[in-house]
Amino acid sequence: xxxxxxxxxxxxxxxxxxxxxxxxxxxxxxxxQHPQYNSVLFHYYKQDYQAALKAxxxxxxxxxxxxxxxxxxxxxxxxxxxxxxxAYVGKLVADSEASIRAILGLVNEHIEFGQWQEAKxxxxxxxxxxxxxxxxxxxxxxGLTLLNSQKDTTEIDISLQSDVGxxxxxxxxxxxxxxxxxxxxxxxxxxLDSRFQIVKDxxxxxxxxxxxQINNNQHAIQSFSAISIDSAVDxxxxxxxxxxLNSVGQFDKSRVALTRVLQAKDPGILSYEALLAHAxxxxxxxxxxxxxxxxxxxxKRAQQRLVNQPQLIDNxxxxxxxxxxxxxxxxxxxxxYYDEDKSETFVEFLTNESNVxxxxxxxxxxxxxxxxxxQLQTIAAFNFLxxxxxxxxxxxxxxxxxxxxxxxxxxxxxxRAAIVASVDDAEENRNGxxxxxxxxxxxxxxxxxxxARMVFLKRAGQKNTASExxxxxxxxxxxxxxxxNFSKHLAQTRDAITDLNNQLTDNHLxxxxxxxxxxxxxxLEQQLALMVTISTDIANxxxxxxxxxxxxxxxxxxxxxxxxxxxxxxxSRFIVDAKLALVRINDAxxxxxxxxxxxxxxxxxx
Amino acid sequence: MRNLLLSILLLTVCSVASATPNGSVxxxxxxxxxxxxxxxxxxxxxxxxxLYPAKTQVAIYVSKKLAKSVVLSQLELFxxxxxxxxxxxxxEDNHALDLGGMQRLFLGNVRVGEHEFKVxxxxxxxxxxxxxxxxxxxxxxxxxxxxINIGLSDTAGTTPPVLxxxxx
Numbered sequence: 082x083x084x085x086x087x088x089x090x091x092x093x094x095x096x097x098x099x100x101x102x103x104x105x106x107x108x109x110x111x112x113x114q115h116p117q118y119n120s121v122l123f124h125y126y127k128q129d130y131q132a133a134l135k136a137x138x139x140x141x142x143x144x145x146x147x148x149x150x151x152x153x154x155x156x157x158x159x160x161x162x163x164x165x166x167x168a169y170v171g172k173l174v175a176d177s178e179a180s181i182r183a184i185l186g187l188v189n190e191h192i193e194f195g196q197w198q199e200a201k202x203x204x205x206x207x208x209x210x211x212x213x214x215x216x217x218x219x220x221x222x223x224g225l226t227l228l229n230s231q232k233d234t235t236e237i238d239i240s241l242q243s244d245v246g247x248x249x250x251x252x253x254x255x256x257x258x259x260x261x262x263x264x265x266x267x268x269x270x271x272x273l274d275s276r277f278q279i280v281k282d283x284x285x286x287x288x289x290x291x292x293x294q295i296n297n298n299q300h301a302i303q304s305f306s307a308i309s310i311d312s313a314v315d316x317x318x319x320x321x322x323x324x325x326l327n328s329v330g331q332f333d334k335s336r337v338a339l340t341r342v343l344q345a346k347d348p349g350i351l352s353y354e355a356l357l358a359h360a361x362x363x364x365x366x367x368x369x370x371x372x373x374x375x376x377x378x379x380x381k382r383a384q385q386r387l388v389n390q391p392q393l394i395d396n397x398x399x400x401x402x403x404x405x406x407x408x409x410x411x412x413x414x415x416x417x418y419y420d421e422d423k424s425e426t427f428v429e430f431l432t433n434e435s436n437v438x439x440x441x442x443x444x445x446x447x448x449x450x451x452x453x454x455x456q457l458q459t460i461a462a463f464n465f466l467x468x469x470x471x472x473x474x475x476x477x478x479x480x481x482x483x484x485x486x487x488x489x490x491x492x493x494x495x496x497r498a499a500i501v502a503s504v505d506d507a508e509e510n511r512n513g514x515x516x517x518x519x520x521x522x523x524x525x526x527x528x529x530x531x532x533a534r535m536v537f538l539k540r541a542g543q544k545n546t547a548s549e550x551x552x553x554x555x556x557x558x559x560x561x562x563x564x565x566n567f568s569k570h571l572a573q574t575r576d577a578i579t580d581l582n583n584q585l586t587d588n589h590l591x592x593x594x595x596x597x598x599x600x601x602x603x604x605l606e607q608q609l610a611l612m613v614t615i616s617t618d619i620a621n622x623x624x625x626x627x628x629x630x631x632x633x634x635x636x637x638x639x640x641x642x643x644x645x646x647x648x649x650x651x652x653s654r655f656i657v658d659a660k661l662a663l664v665r666i667n668d669a670x671x672x673x674x675x676x677x678x679x680x681x682x683x684x685x686x687x
Numbered sequence: 688m689r690n691l692l693l694s695i696l697l698l699t700v701c702s703v704a705s706a707t708p709n710g711s712v713x714x715x716x717x718x719x720x721x722x723x724x725x726x727x728x729x730x731x732x733x734x735x736x737x738l739y740p741a742k743t744q745v746a747i748y749v750s751k752k753l754a755k756s757v758v759l760s761q762l763e764l765f766x767x768x769x770x771x772x773x774x775x776x777x778x779e780d781n782h783a784l785d786l787g788g789m790q791r792l793f794l795g796n797v798r799v800g801e802h803e804f805k806v807x808x809x810x811x812x813x814x815x816x817x818x819x820x821x822x823x824x825x826x827x828x829x830x831x832x833x834x835i836n837i838g839l840s841d842t843a844g845t846t847p848p849v850l851x852x853x854x855x
Contacts (some may be wrong), residue, residue: 107786116748116789116834116855123788127779136791583830587742 104128105163108179112156113149115140121156130164159183165190170203178212185215188222201226221249247277247284254287263291267304282308286318293325301325316342320355323362332362348386350648353379353655360662369666376659376666383652383659390645743796744832747772747804748855751784754844757818758811759784764793764837765805771795792837801827804852806837812848822850 105125112118117140124133137157142150155177161169162183170187173180184207191200204223211219250270267288273281289304305322319338326335339362342355356379363372739746747764751757758781764772772793774780784790805823812818822837834855841848 116746116836117791119750119787119789120748120791122786123780123783123790126783126786126788129779587740 106179106182110152110155110177110179112152113145118156121160125160125163128163130160134160134164162187167199167203170206178214181207181211181215181219185218185222192222192225197226197229224249225252247273247280251280251284251287254284254291260295260297263288263295263297264300267292267300271307278309282318286321289318289321289325293321296328298325298328302329316345316347316355317351320351320358323355323358327358327362327365330365332366335359336362336366350651350655353383353652357655357658357662360659364662364666369670373663373666376663380656380659383656387649387652390649394641394645739794739796739832741832742830743798743828745793745795745797745828745835746791746832747793747835747837748789749774749784749792749837750787750789750839751781752838752840753785753848754841755848756813757839757841757848759839760809760811762792762806762808762837765803765807766797767803768805789836797828797833799828799830801825804835806850806852808839808850810839810848818848820848820850822852824852826852826854 105128108122108125112122117136121133121136121140124130124136134157137153137160140153142153145153155173158169158172159177159179162173162180163186165187167187170184173184184203188200188203191197191203200222204219204226207219250266250273253266254270266284270281270284270288273284285304285308289301289308292298292301292304302322302325305318305325308318319342323335323339323342326332326338336359339355339359343352343359346352356375360372360375360379363369363375745766749762751759758778759776761775762773763770774790774792776784780790803823803825806821808820808822810818810820820839824835826833826835836851836853836855838851838853839848840851
């Protein structure tokens with residue numbers, strides 16, 4: 082009974098690799114001095130790598146120095162690798178911490194998808210360049226790949242009281258180890274503090290079953306008992322504890338644990354194992370009647386389940402259709418559920434349940450389909466963009482617009498020439514301009530009148546030196562006033578010329594840009610044509626997915642049958658075990674009665 | 688039931704692997720993607736040059752330089768009393784700003800001349816109290832592109848956090 086349970090439950094205790102998040106750290110290398118680069122980093126730190134790449138792409142590199150261009154390229158490579166593009170790994174500068182972090186992120190991604198060979202290659206590539214700050218992350222990922230290749234990994238030392246260390250201990254607890262190694266592991270896992278409780282609980286359960294397998298019941302009990310009462314681990318830990326307690330004769334305690342398993346009402350073989358163990362505990366405590374009743378009830382339930390199996394198989398095959406539909410149209414997310422699996426958590430289970438590694442499988446098919454959709458969407462988006470650009474360019478480039486622009490350039494050139502000539506002329510004849518201004522003439526008239534009056538007074542023998550001086554001064558003031566007005570006018574004219582020059586430059590630039598657009602049109606049209614061809618290819622390939630779905634449905638059908646065949650064998654074995662237990666209990670009971678009767682007869686004879 | 692799905696899905700992988708389409712189209716797509724990305728980069732740069740010419744371009748960035756923790760929750764930007772941009776900040780946004788990232792809050796056009804830039808923001812300080820901050824500045828836009836930084840700073844923790852609006 083115990084080996085069977087252990088075998089089944091070890092299967093249940095298989096964990097997927099716990100993804101270890103490698104968030105981007107602060108960039109240490111110096112970027113070109115432009116706020117746009119900091120805005121790229123803003124997206125990078127948010128782990129929105131696509132937005133970061135987009136922000137980087139609109140920064141023009143033509144004005145950058147050679148050194149800054151290299152840094153720009155390094156940042157682009159880093160973002161590409163962070164975005165999951167392994168083609169850029171070789172272009173990264175290996176001694177940068179950010180680069181190593183990005184590559185480790187990529188390794189993590191490979192491991193999550195079970196691509197161990199790629200992960201191993203990348204790890205080997207950066208082996209000599211890992212900085213101290215990332216060494217535990219590196220060792221953790223390296224350990225996972227080693228664990229996958231079944232090598233001895235216990236010597237790998239990672240700081241315990243860290244996320245990485247705790248996860249590593251959990252991973253180690255999954256593998257099979259010698260008793261000494263298991264003891265060391267138990268000590269290490271037990272020393273983890275409450276920050277790592279979830280990981281610790283899972284690791285303890287793994288260790289508990291491994292101790293159970295090598296008949297080290299005390300350590301098994303120690304492992305299972307240390308699991309937190311609020312633990313998220315399933316009832317299999319309780320079953321393990323019950324089995325271990327049965328083995329050391331602590332039946333009261335084992336019944337408490339096993340009753341909790343039975344109360345969980347799991348329809349699988351786990352509850353039958355718990356039932357068998359519970360009945361054994363009852364029997365050992367002398368409550369044979371209850372043990373017999375429980376065994377009979379269990380046999381009845383197992384037999385009923387065997388009878389129900391064909392119907393279950395049919396229902397589950399219907400569900401497999403639903404599953405395939407979910408794969409094809411993940412956005413629908415609705416499905417009819419049947420019988421015992423009529424559960425709202427079915428979809429969640431498919432995507433999240435670590436035991437069945439459904440996420441990985443599901444992701445593979447979804448990714449395949451989504452890749453096609455993404456490619457089509459990308460192409461459609463580019464088509465739209467290119468069409469939009471071509472339309473804009475066509476509008477900009479119609480002959481009327483070009484002619485109008487050319488006319489504007491000519492007009493502006495002429496205007497500028499006229500103003501320049503006018504200003505030159507004014508400068509050359511500024512005295513004329515000055516003396517011909519109305520304002521000046523009016524003032525001059527007034528001065529002349531005053532002067533005439535003064536001459537008259539002088540002739541009359543009256544001297545007025547002060548008045549003469551004032552008139553001279555006034556003449557000077559008028560002259561300077563008029564000149565400063567003229568200077569102001571001249572400055573304004575020069576500003577106007579500068580504006581015209583700017584306009585002219587802008588017009589020339591606009592013209593140049595339009596010419597650039599014109600040159601790009603054939604390229605754009607060529608791209609469009611190519612995209613149409615590719616779209617057709619992709620659409621054809623998408624059709625292939627329906628065939629894959631058919632294969633999936635068939636495989637699922639076969640798997641369902643295999644599963645129930647296996648469960649049938651397990652149930653039959655349970656029934657046999659239960660019946661044997663009944664016989665054993667009956668025999669024991671009969672023997673006791675027989676002994677009692679014999680004793681009674683002997684007493685009577687005496 | 689879980690074991691059933693394990694078995695089902697393991698077989699599923701095999702079927703998928705065998706049915707994966709050939710790589711020639713994928714290769715063509717990759718080559719096309721490279722070309723398209725380059726073209727898109729050129730177009731995006733050209734578009735930015737046309738939409739935001741140097742003469743009128745104004746770009747406004749947000750950054751943090753704080754010794755004490757302040758979580759920015761929202762921010763509004765006014766140019767000449769006209770509300771031109773606002774943003775609600777997530778934990779990720781705050782994390783990125785704390786690491787030294789600068790958020791480009793606004794990219795647009797203003798005419799050459801004097802302009803009034805006003806910012807109002809709300810946040811939560813380290814005592815979990817909600818704080819409201821304001822900052823403004825009158826800046827001259829010349830014919831060169833204008834980059835402005837809205838900085839949230841606390842002078843190395845010695846003063847309460849303030850919002851400043853400066854030319855970059």
